[in-house]
Amino acid sequence: MEEDGQIDEAAWERLVKNMLRAEMMLRGISYEQLVARLAALGITENVPNLRNKVARGRFTAPFFAQCMVAIGVDRLQFPTIDAIRTDLAGDHAAQALAKRNGLKARQ
Incomplete structure (x- = not known):
């Protein structure tokens, strides 16, 4: 993340x-299951x-x-810009997103 508050390309890739x-x-x-599900859509990938x-x-x-x-997502929830800058910038951001989205899905 850049110092001027702008979000750099690497942060978008992490998101x-x-x-x-x-x-x-x-x-x-x-990943093995996702490869199989992608194959069912005609998309060739391998696990590595x-x-x-x-x-x-x-x-x-x-x-x-x-x-x-392939995963079965019918609706995506994008985080706010503030969340991207703060709590979603760390090493456990996927877990934070899963927890956040899982809770919202139940509401």
């Missing part, structure tokens, strides 16, 4: 990576490549959408 991980956590979906792609957080919007559909 989408953690959103994907959070949705997988909420549904108990492993998928893990690396997600770990980097560098993937296309179409790939993100394909993963969300």
Whole structure:
């Protein structure tokens, strides 16, 4: 994150990576299962490549959408800019998102 309050590219990459991980956590979906679900949509991936792609957080919007559909997400909840700057910037951001989104889904 940059000092002037702007969010840098790496922070956006962490956000989408953690959103994907959070949705997988909420549904108990492993990388192996996601590979199988993507294959059912005609998208060829393997577990090591998928893990690396997600770990980097560098993937296309179409790939993100394909993963969300394969996981079964019908609605995405994006965090506020303040949440991105603070509580979603750390090492456990995927868990924080999963907890946050899981609680909102139950309300």
